Amino acid sequence: MTTTYALLLRGINVGGSRKLPMAELRPLLEGLGHGEVRTYLQSGNAVFTTGGGAGEDALAAEIEEAIEARFGFSCDCLVRDHAYLAAVAEACPFPAGELEGKQLHAVYYSAPVTADRFAAVDAGAFAPEAFALGDRVMYLHTPGGLGRSRLAEAVLRPSLNKGVVATARNWNTVRKLVGMTAG
Numbered sequence: 001m002t003t004t005y006a007l008l009l010r011g012i013n014v015g016g017s018r019k020l021p022m023a024e025l026r027p028l029l030e031g032l033g034h035g036e037v038r039t040y041l042q043s044g045n046a047v048f049t050t051g052g053g054a055g056e057d058a059l060a061a062e063i064e065e066a067i068e069a070r071f072g073f074s075c076d077c078l079v080r081d082h083a084y085l086a087a088v089a090e091a092c093p094f095p096a097g098e099l100e101g102k103q104l105h106a107v108y109y110s111a112p113v114t115a116d117r118f119a120a121v122d123a124g125a126f127a128p129e130a131f132a133l134g135d136r137v138m139y140l141h142t143p144g145g146l147g148r149s150r151l152a153e154a155v156l157r158p159s160l161n162k163g164v165v166a167t168a169r170n171w172n173t174v175r176k177l178v179g180m181t182a183g
Contacts, residue, residue: 002051003081004036006177007063008108009044010076010167018073020044028066040176044075045169047180056080060110076165078108082181084135089178093132094141101172102145107138107156110165118155126151138166146170 007029012020022039025046029037034048050059060077067075088106089096096104115133123130129151132139142149146168156166169177 002049004047004049004181004183005059005079005081006085006181007046007048008078008167010165012044012075020071028070032062032066038180040180045173045177078110078165078167085178085181088134088137089174091134092139094139096171101170103141103143104171105140105146105168106174107140107166107168109136112136113164117160121154131155
């Protein structure tokens, strides 16, 4: 049975380092035996199909090793299937349909995170910005956009995200990846 996955790369093509052209990522994924490879934007989103029952973590590890071998730097990867991506979009506690894509983000995590991790963040001090946790995801509502968000700066601090990979996507990308993985 073939499954369609989204690949979320963390921290590439930002600034002048860690360049990973999407045109070179496609053949890399195909060389690993994945099919129907498509990329979205230059910020590290790809969709592919694969069979064989490999789990998301195993696929991510395989792709991380291939990227390091080909491009000479390590790159954290998350792999998520359509069912997960659709469930994240459906469970959004914020009015996604009423917001611009830049005002809402999904921060995908490599493992479950709990409210205890963010207990030191006084969420009320950042209103009207807000966040909520879901299944390996943080929903981040930033009315002024992520780049100006004080809350995003607080909850995405490396010290609060130690031990997990976290990578954010705006809601436009969340919706696009749900559609691209739908088959």
